[in-house]
Amino acid sequence: MEELKNKIEELKNSLSKIESKEYKECFNSVTSILDIMNEKIEIWEDITGYEGLYQVSDLGNIKSLSKKVSNRNGVFVKKDKVLKKYQDKDGYNTVNLYKNKEKKLYKVYRIVATQLIPNPENKPTVNHINSIRSDDRKVNLEWN
Numbered sequence: 347m348e349e350l351k352n353k354i355e356e357l358k359n360s361l362s363k364i365e366s367k368e369y370k371e372c373f374n375s376v377t378s379i380l381d382i383m384n385e386k387i388e389i390w391e392d393i394t395g396y397e398g399l400y401q402v403s404d405l406g407n408i409k410s411l412s413k414k415v416s417n418r419n420g421v422f423v424k425k426d427k428v429l430k431k432y433q434d435k436d437g438y439n440t441v442n443l444y445k446n447k448e449k450k451l452y453k454v455y456r457i458v459a460t461q462l463i464p465n466p467e468n469k470p471t472v473n474h475i476n477s478i479r480s481d482d483r484k485v486n487l488e489w490n
Contacts, residue, residue, distance in 0.1 A: 391461055393443070400429075400443055402461050406454055406482025408441050437479040454482045465489045 357376055388403035401409050409428045414421055431439040431454055439454040459465075459472040462484050469489035476486055 393457060393461060396443055396445060399445060402457050404458075404462060404484040406439070406458050406484070408443075408454060408457065433480060439480050439482055455479075455487055458482050458484055459487050459489065463487060463489060 388405050388407065390401040390403050390409070392398070393400045393402050393408075399411060399413075401411060403409070407428050408431075409426050410424075412426050413424050415424050416422075429441045431441055434440050434453075440451055441454055441457075442449050442451055444450075455472055455474065463472075467489070471490045473488050473490040474481060474486055475488055478486070
């Protein structure tokens with residue numbers, strides 16, 4: 347399995363030398379293979395500023411974490427829940443995150459990139475490699 351992962355990484359690196367149209371087709375094929383290999387196993391990480399409340403995954407999902415909630419009927423536990431994404435008018439996925447009863451709207455790709463993709467050169471924008479704005483997977487995003 348490790349050898350296959352290494353071969354796929356080599357293939358991904360060589361794809362950067364291929365012309366744009368061919369690159370997109372090859373990129374989609376490689377990421378499909380990676381998805382099958384990983385069997386949709388998601389790696390989750392806390393979202394900065396929302397630690398203990400929300401997490402982001404390398405597959406571009408956002409989830410709220412379990413918490414105790416009380417109401418007039420008593421105390422109960424709300425389980426982890428993957429949040430529903432909403433597309434804005436430009437085709438980007440968005441989610442609302444809540445903290446201290448305040449709601450804030452975020453673009454999912456920005457959360458994925460800022461949390462999971464190093465940006466040592468402090469590049470300001472995030473590029474969707476395959477040009478699909480709703481594809482928020484880590485493997486499809488790069489700082490530009």
